[in-house]
Amino acid sequence: MPKEEPIRQCALTRETKPAEDLLRFALGPDDVLVPDIDARAEGRGVWITLSKEAVAEAARKNVFARSLKQSVTVPPDLALMAMTRLEQRLLGALGLARKAGQLLTGATKVRAAIEKPGIIALFTATDAAPDGRQKMVGAARAMSGNVPTPHFEVLTSVQMGLALGQENVIHAALINGSAAKSALHRADRLHRYMMN
DSSP: OOOOOOEEEOTTTOOEEEGGGEEEEEEOGGGBEEEETTSOOSSOEEEEESOHHHHHHHHHTTHHHHHHTSOOBOOTTHHHHHHHHHHHHHHHHHHHHHHTTOEEESHHHHHHHHTSTTEEEEEEOTTSOHHHHHHHHHHHHHHHTTSOOOEEOOSOHHHHHHHHTSSOOOEEEEESSHHHHHHHHHHHHHHHHHHO
């Protein structure tokens, strides 16, 4: 029987949602609020909709102190801090996928992989040239048929290159496997956080 998704309430909107659609914040040392990206920190936490704007608004409206019923120090760049931590988790997951042989990099390898079944996500650096991006995304669309391959533009070429131990990475593709699925999950959360 599949595990049931936990439901939490957004402290800003008061909507109940699956925990997957929210981001947890917890108190760190000296009552400083920190993003708890994996929702594993001890103690009480505050859940906010997975959105950069929602986190910034919650900080502006003093939602964290009210929810925790105590005074807390909210870093002025909390929304950016949360995005940086989501990026770090994704970069780590991409590195693990590469080690597991479930990540390809480079335009030639990615384009060849697109033509075979098995790609579960495509990554293009945010600083990629527009024509290269269009060619790769167009090829993926043509091969994927009715179910489009998820495509993410959430990291720079330098970020991907550093995480993967290579020079600037412009194109990458995840190949089906458990490490790749974990990276896909992390990419989806970061994308939703940035876009909502």
